[in-house]
Amino acid sequence: MNKPSIKPTAKDFQTTKDRRRLLPSVDLVLRSASKLVEFWGRSRVSAQVKLELAAIRKNVSTKEIGPISVEAVLESVGAALSVQEQTSTLRQTINLTGIVLHSNLGRAVLPENAITAVSTVAGGPVNLEYDLSTGQRGNREEALEGLICKLTGAEAATVVNNNAAAILLTMNTLAQSKEVPLSRGEMVEIGDSFRIADIMERSGCTLIEVGATNRTHLRDFEQAINNRTGLIIKIHPSNYSISGFSKNVSESQLSGLAKRHQIPFVVDVGSGNLLDFSRYGLPREPTVMMSLESGADIITFSGDKLLGGPQCGIIAGRADLIDQMRKNPIKRALRIDKMTLAALLEVLKLYRYPEKLLSDLPTLKYLNRSQNDIRLQAQRVAPILAEVLPSHYRVETDECASQIGSGAMPIESLPSFGIKITADSDELLRRVAEVMRSLRCPVIGRIKDGKFQLDLRCLDRESLFLEQLSELKGSLR
Numbered sequence: 001m002n003k004p005s006i007k008p009t010a011k012d013f014q015t016t017k018d019r020r021r022l023l024p025s026v027d028l029v030l031r032s033a034s035k036l037v038e039f040w041g042r043s044r045v046s047a048q049v050k051l052e053l054a055a056i057r058k059n060v061s062t063k064e065i066g067p068i069s070v071e072a073v074l075e076s077v078g079a080a081l082s083v084q085e086q087t088s089t090l091r092q093t094i095n096l097t098g099i100v101l102h103s104n105l106g107r108a109v110l111p112e113n114a115i116t117a118v119s120t121v122a123g124g125p126v127n128l129e130y131d132l133s134t135g136q137r138g139n140r141e142e143a144l145e146g147l148i149c150k151l152t153g154a155e156a157a158t159v160v161n162n163n164a165a166a167i168l169l170t171m172n173t174l175a176q177s178k179e180v181p182l183s184r185g186e187m188v189e190i191g192d193s194f195r196i197a198d199i200m201e202r203s204g205c206t207l208i209e210v211g212a213t214n215r216t217h218l219r220d221f222e223q224a225i226n227n228r229t230g231l232i233i234k235i236h237p238s239n240y241s242i243s244g245f246s247k248n249v250s251e252s253q254l255s256g257l258a259k260r261h262q263i264p265f266v267v268d269v270g271s272g273n274l275l276d277f278s279r280y281g282l283p284r285e286p287t288v289m290m291s292l293e294s295g296a297d298i299i300t301f302s303g304d305k306l307l308g309g310p311q312c313g314i315i316a317g318r319a320d321l322i323d324q325m326r327k328n329p330i331k332r333a334l335r336i337d338k339m340t341l342a343a344l345l346e347v348l349k350l351y352r353y354p355e356k357l358l359s360d361l362p363t364l365k366y367l368n369r370s371q372n373d374i375r376l377q378a379q380r381v382a383p384i385l386a387e388v389l390p391s392h393y394r395v396e397t398d399e400c401a402s403q404i405g406s407g408a409m410p411i412e413s414l415p416s417f418g419i420k421i422t423a424d425s426d427e428l429l430r431r432v433a434e435v436m437r438s439l440r441c442p443v444i445g446r447i448k449d450g451k452f453q454l455d456l457r458c459l460d461r462e463s464l465f466l467e468q469l470s471e472l473k474g475s476l477r
């Protein structure tokens with residue numbers, strides 16, 4: 001049999017019985033791969049060459065294919081490595097979904113001061129748990145706790161990785177091996193099929209369901225309470241609302257009941273906000289302070305929802321209870337890192353200047369944009385988009401409604417404006433949506449009611465959006 005040459009010819013392929021032997025060896029390919037090796041490193045290139053050759057070998061044995069050159073193998077190895085690099089990177093996107101706090105797009109966009117703080121602490125040693133005045137071990141949460149208490153009026157506070165972790169720590173600390181009554185109207189699923197009730201049970205308490213889905217009375221709670229009850233919890237119905245013939249027990253009623261039985265009253269506020277949104281003309285959403293004022297001993301809320309900060313869960317309330325949580329070994333497993341801490345500190349500092357929040361805190365800035373402002377932007381952008389799209393796409397400006405997202409004010413929508421792209425087939429709409437997602441900075445819109453909708457409420461990087469539009473030209477022809 002012929003020895004395989006470096007470049008087998010088509011003739012070799014037709015005449016050799018085992019055509020697999022005509023493939024270049026891993027070594028042979030690697031010898032010509034110095035450029036790729038320099039860029040990607042030997043181990044990655046060599047692993048990919050093996051994969052590539054294995055894939056070709058599989059095909060050669062089953063199908064008629066032409067000769068395989070070293071160059072061809074190198075080319076597909078290079079392409080595969082580039083794709084891997086792209087898909088294994090978190091990419092910045094442009095959120096034109098109309099959902100301001102989009103969980104799949106990373107929720108709140110951080111303000112400038114927080115971004116700077118994150119990169120500063122990421123890039124070098126910091127006094128995370130080091131007291132610069134004494135040179136001794138310090139407390140990583142001291143400054144943070146001070147700020148949270150000042151802003152909320154709470155006695156004490158601590159922070160964990162997200163609100164789900166806050167609930168886990170609260171329940172495990174205050175109600176392990178005890179019973180916790182929870183209204184059937186508040187058995188919330190927080191998305192991606194995670195249920196608060198399941199998290200609570202994993203914390204070691206036994207849930208006692210009380211009331212009916214639409215109506216729960218104070219007496220339902222009264223009947224459920226006994227000497228095994230650890231605490232009473234109220235969960236903010238973030239992402240749904242029960243209307244019509246419905247009733248739930250107020251925070252102050254539950255707080256009174258908890259006091260009579262000397263057990264803590266916990267409120268999961270969900271999308272904790274520190275501001276009365278109605279002062280910005282937005283739908284009124286209960287504030288964290290309102291829950292504390294109606295007698296909550298502990299409140300928990302997310303850092304990356306209406307607060308506009310990094311992902312974290314804030315627990316605030318009675319000092320003796322917070323102290324117990326700090327001593328719980330689970331706290332160590334849930335604690336936040338230096339980057340989250342830095343970002344949260346900066347975001348909370350902004351809240352000390354409520355007048356500046358509107359311009360400095362992206363979440364609030366997006367929520368507060370007027371429909372007219374967004375309309376003017378849509379009118380600027382739409383003609384440029386129409387210019388680059390093939391003529392079988394129709395581009396118009398149109399009214400739309402944004403949502404706050406992440407369960408905040410679930411039924412409220414904010415009058416907004418955007419660009420509506422229509423075409424003669426769903427296939428064409430899917431295609432333009434797909435091409436938008438494949439841009440250097442992917443643009444995410446929504447296909448809805450036979451149109452591809454771009455809500456411009458969150459478009460603050462207009463020039464970036466416009467610059468890359470020319471890439472659409474080539475891709476959609």
Ligand SMILES: *Cc1c(COP(=O)(O)O)cnc(C)c1O
Nearest residue numbers: 162163164236238270271302407
């Ligand atoms: C969003 C939400 C949670 C979960 O918060 P994460 O920060 O995403 O863990 C829990 N409870 C309520 C009521 C919520 O709205």
